[in-house]
Amino acid sequence: MRGSALRLVLVFSAACGALLAPGAFAAEDTTPPRTKLTYPVSQDFVTSREVVVYIRCNEDATAEAGGQLEIGEGRNTGRLILGLTFASRHVERREKVKLRLLVPRATREAAERAIAHGRQVLVKVTVAATDTSGNESGETIAVIRPKP
Numbered sequence: 001m002r003g004s005a006l007r008l009v010l011v012f013s014a015a016c017g018a019l020l021a022p023g024a025f026a027a028e029d030t031t032p033p034r035t036k037l038t039y040p041v042s043q044d045f046v047t048s049r050e051v052v053v054y055i056r057c058n059e060d061a062t063a064e065a066g067g068q069l070e071i072g073e074g075r076n077t078g079r080l081i082l083g084l085t086f087a088s089r090h091v092e093r094r095e096k097v098k099l100r101l102l103v104p105r106a107t108r109e110a111a112e113r114a115i116a117h118g119r120q121v122l123v124k125v126t127v128a129a130t131d132t133s134g135n136e137s138g139e140t141i142a143v144i145r146p147k148p
Contacts, residue, residue, distance in 0.1 A: 029133040033061040037127050037140045038096075044147040046112050051084060051101045051123050053142050057091045059131050064088045065099045067125040069107050071114040080114075082107040084123070091129065101125060111146065121146050 039053040055063045065087045072079035085102040103111075114121050123144040129137040 029131065030135065032135040032137045033129045033131045034058045035061075035063070035127070035129050035137050035140060037142060039125070039142045039144060041143075042145050042147045043123075045103050045123060045144070046108050046115070046146065049103050049108060051103065051125060051144060053099050053101075053125050053127060054096050055091060055099060055127055055129065056094065056096045057129050057131075057137075059093050061091050061129040061131045061137075062088060063091050063097060063099060063127060063129045065101060065125055065127045067101045067123055069103070069111055070122045070124060071110060071119055073120050080110065082110055084125075099127065115146055 034057065036056045037053060038056075043051060045051045051067060053065060055065075057063070067084035069082045069084065070079060071082070083104070084107065085104070087099040087101050089097050089099055091097045111121050123142075125142040125144065126139050127142070128139045
């Protein structure tokens with residue numbers, strides 16, 4: 001084998017930050033992140049001016065949460081729906097992250113009046129996560145009641 005050179009070609013994979021031999025490319029990530037949502041089922045969001053939920057993922061992801069405050073019961077009985085602020089945070093693998101959704105003043109005042117008149121008040125929070133490959137998890141919904 002005189003005059004010939006043995007060449008080894010290495011490829012740098014930006015996805016995992018490692019050198020790979022030819023043909024050993026990393027498999028594309030197609031699985032969505034698994035999430036675990038925890039929250040106090042009863043919160044004093046009128047006084048604290050925020051609704052708090054916690055999320056944990058099995059891989060690095062961006063968690064996004066949105067919510068609404070519902071006053072009244074059923075669809076045909078004059079139920080009022082008011083919005084909360086949107087929250088987004090980066091979640092490291094296995095790290096528990098707090099998401100704070102602020103309750104706007106008009107929403108707080110409406111909730112305060114409804115609670116004083118004995119009407120049902122609920123907060124529904126929807127949380128989803130997207131990993132670095134763009135895979136999205138299913139939405140998880142939290143139902144939170146005001147503290148008595």
